[in-house]
Amino acid sequence: MTAASADKPRRSRPVRVADAIKDWVVERNLQKGDRLPSEAELMERFGMAKGTIREAMRILEAQGLIETRTGPGGGSFIGEVTADRAKALLANYFYFNELSVADIYQLRRVLEPELAASLAGKLSDDQLAALEAVVAQYPEPAKTAEEERDQHVASLAFHRRLANFSTNPLLAFVVSFMGRILTDLTVYRQLYDPPNPELYEKGLAYQTDLIAALRDGRAEDARAIMRAHMETAEALMQRQEAQVLRRFIAE
Known part of the structure; x- marks a missing residue:
């Protein structure tokens, strides 16, 4: 491990997964309102446990990047970060x-x-x-x-x-x-x-x-x-x- 990498703060697993989800969204050019995969699909796609996926989604929601809707037709959707x-x-x-x-x-x-x-x-x-x-x-x-x-x-x-x-x-x-x-x-x-x-x-x-x-x-x-x-x-x-x-x- 180099001195630079040793000084760099370690990022938590949910933060790394949140970044991976953002990269996945950008690669597919998803737009506001587009539906994200289900929790089970995200677990399989990123090889992470349910708790990690949920925490990553909470991070993205706090940033305004996704919206979660409940009820019929609910799920996670691409949000919009306002100015x-x-x-x-x-x-x-x-x-x-x-x-x-x-x-x-x-x-x-x-x-x-x-x-x-x-x-x-x-x-x-x-x-x-x-x-x-x-x-x-x-x-x-x-x-x-x-x-x-x-x-x-x-x-x-x-x-x-x-x-x-x-x-x-x-x-x-x-x-x-x-x-x-x-x-x-x-x-x-x-x-x-x-x-x-x-x-x-x-x-x-x-x-x-x-x-x-x-x-x-x-x-x-x-x-x-x-x-x-x-x-x-x-x-x-x-x-x-x-x-x-x-x-x-x-x-």
Whole structure:
């Protein structure tokens, strides 16, 4: 046994069987709603006892990959992992990795300008109105830490909403997920206290200008506005992060 394999955590038998079932599903290109073999058939196919198969199926069900139905016509069927569930699982993973503001913005600075450019001139009136409705939630600077927190959350919702308009599902997922974890980071590290009027004023101006560029189909302007927005937001958020850290140390 090599040192690397010795350090690698041993995976339980049900976990290995769950992975084998997933591989089997992918190989056969099964789709949502397709029925899986019965428990007896799975036992025979994978050469495992009933208890192991049942535990493997519970793992897959917890992941949202299968659905179990009872009664006539019941059984196990291919499920669908929703975007929200996938983001929740990933958020749990990154929660223990001590992400920083810089980590998140390293990706935001690359992806979000391209997202904005790709959507210029392609959004419907309803989609543009939806973005304007988000901006309308923060018409003036926050007066309290609680208002600042709500404004941060709403401002990040603007970016998630924009991402969801993308026709590229991977780009939409990644940008939306970054908005989610930055929201979580802002809330549990209290990066909204004290209120930051400069972040508010510049963020509002960038988002307003961006909507105009998207409406007019000005792709290069949309890219430049979003890039400046990300660079400014990163600098101000890092300043806020440092201020919170200093306050924590002082306490």
